[in-house]
Amino acid sequence: MAIDPGEAVAIDAAGLRTRVREFVEENDPTTMPRIDFLRARFDAGLAWVHFPIGLGGLAAPRSMQEIVAAEFAAAGAPDNNPRRIGIGLGMAAPTILRHGTDEQRLRYLRPLWTGEEVWCQLFSEPGAGSDLAGLATRAIRDGDEWIVNGQKVWTSMAHEAQRAILVTRTDPNVPKHQGLTYFLADMAAPGVQVRPLRQITGEAEFNEVFLTDVRIPDGDRLGDVGDGWRVAQTTLMNERVAIGGGVQPREAGIIGILTETWRDMPEIRTHALHDALLQGWVAAEAARLAGIRLTQQLAAGQPGPEGSASKIVFARLMQQLSGLELEMLGEDGLRHDDWTMRRSDAVDFLAKSPSYRFLRSKGTSIEGGTSEILKNIIAERVLGLPTELRVDKDVAWKDIPR
Numbered sequence: 001m002a003i004d005p006g007e008a009v010a011i012d013a014a015g016l017r018t019r020v021r022e023f024v025e026e027n028d029p030t031t032m033p034r035i036d037f038l039r040a041r042f043d044a045g046l047a048w049v050h051f052p053i054g055l056g057g058l059a060a061p062r063s064m065q066e067i068v069a070a071e072f073a074a075a076g077a078p079d080n081n082p083r084r085i086g087i088g089l090g091m092a093a094p095t096i097l098r099h100g101t102d103e104q105r106l107r108y109l110r111p112l113w114t115g116e117e118v119w120c121q122l123f124s125e126p127g128a129g130s131d132l133a134g135l136a137t138r139a140i141r142d143g144d145e146w147i148v149n150g151q152k153v154w155t156s157m158a159h160e161a162q163r164a165i166l167v168t169r170t171d172p173n174v175p176k177h178q179g180l181t182y183f184l185a186d187m188a189a190p191g192v193q194v195r196p197l198r199q200i201t202g203e204a205e206f207n208e209v210f211l212t213d214v215r216i217p218d219g220d221r222l223g224d225v226g227d228g229w230r231v232a233q234t235t236l237m238n239e240r241v242a243i244g245g246g247v248q249p250r251e252a253g254i255i256g257i258l259t260e261t262w263r264d265m266p267e268i269r270t271h272a273l274h275d276a277l278l279q280g281w282v283a284a285e286a287a288r289l290a291g292i293r294l295t296q297q298l299a300a301g302q303p304g305p306e307g308s309a310s311k312i313v314f315a316r317l318m319q320q321l322s323g324l325e326l327e328m329l330g331e332d333g334l335r336h337d338d339w340t341m342r343r344s345d346a347v348d349f350l351a352k353s354p355s356y357r358f359l360r361s362k363g364t365s366i367e368g369g370t371s372e373i374l375k376n377i378i379a380e381r382v383l384g385l386p387t388e389l390r391v392d393k394d395v396a397w398k399d400i401p402r
């Protein structure tokens with residue numbers, strides 16, 4: 001299959017609708033096995049329309065994805081379960097597309113999009129979260145392979161994942177940002193051990209991952225040796241947009257759950273709750289409109305530091321509004337429905353019960369960059385304020401006391 005990023009299909013909204021309808025006529029979603037349908041949809045360029053031809057797209061404007069989504073939903077077509085494969089779709093895919101070789105793009109993007117391969121993110125370590133560039137997992141070259149040793153932590157969905165995006169230290173003798181290299185790792189490789197970490201919700205959505213003499217072929221290196229920090233920036237910028245961005249209909253998400261509760265339960269209404277709900281509604285609507293603007297900016301290129309603002313606002317709204325939901329429900333809201341140790345099969349901020357949403361929302365201001373770190377990014381890279389005190393660039397990483 002040829003990849004031709006330069007060749008765009010000249011298509012308007014009506015043409016795209018026709019294309020989807022013709023596809024559905026030829027590939028009946030009600031009779032065709034789900035995975036065959038998804039593979040055929042990818043091959044027809046109707047997966048993510050802004051991706052290049054040959055890689056599930058039509059090189060069409062990103063905004064046209066909404067048309068495709070609406071048409072497939074109306075036809076009752078199965079989706080690719082985005083809550084299960086969010087890390088693949090939102091983070092691994094844009095990074096592979098930007099930094100991968102044609103061979104890597106062809107190998108990885110199709111099973112990623114269809115959900116046949118779930119991806120996880122092996123970035124954070126016990127000693128490196130906000131300061132990701134300080135990570136210690138080592139990769140040492142051995143011929144055509146790399147041998148990796150280290151520990152990662154807070155790895156969402158690692159227990160379900162077949163593949164991982166992984167950042168390692170390949171040179172400890174240069175300033176820390178320059179000694180990193182990025183890999184596409186096989187989670188089934190010998191030496192990868194995944195252990196659950198139980199969360200405040202009761203379940204274990206994330207894990208600690210131990211890497212002991214894990215061998216990774218050099219062909220699964222993404223970007224140049226030593227260029228891992230630059231490659232990881234693509235992932236992080238996209239992560240913030242994946243968590244906080246996206247266009248939703250009015251009253252979707254957490255505010256939709258609250259307004260429904262308010263309408264269905266007249267007995268809970270008080271002036272104070274009404275006031276709080278209206279304020280929440282206005283904040284959610286402002287965030288939604290800002291999300292639309294961000295998506296329009298994205299149409300012109302890669303996400304920049306502006307995505308950090310959406311992520312901060314998303315975290316704040318999730319925490320405020322899930323708290324308001326409990327307040328609305330009174331004692332009933334305090335009952336946590338399920339405290340058994342469970343393994344999540346998806347990351348879903350809105351799922352399950354009000355108490356689940358309240359407890360799960362605590363992590364939203366930490367995952368994908370803490371709100372403090374994102375405020376630093378906005379201060380320095382959007383507003384142009386003076387930067388934090390940083391270690392002298394000329395000091396080698398191995399010489400910095402830790």
Ligand SMILES: Cc1cc2nc3c(=O)[nH]c(=O)nc-3n(C[C@H](O)[C@H](O)[C@H](O)COP(=O)(O)OP(=O)(O)OC[C@H]3O[C@@H](n4cnc5c(N)ncnc54)[C@H](O)[C@@H]3O)c2cc1C
Nearest residue numbers: 121122123124129130154155156363366367368369370372
């Ligand atoms: C639900 C959830 C899912 C996650 N999933 C993944 C995953 O799949 N893969 C993965 O790699 N990681 C994942 N993480 C980890 C997440 O990225 C880190 O927790 C996060 O980057 C913070 O790192 P840390 O926990 O080491 O905290 P630290 O970096 O130690 O920070 C501790 C506190 O200090 C503050 N702080 C640190 N530095 C500064 C500074 N320069 N200025 C101001 N304040 C500062 C932080 O804001 C924070 O409040 C997940 C986390 C959560 C909660």
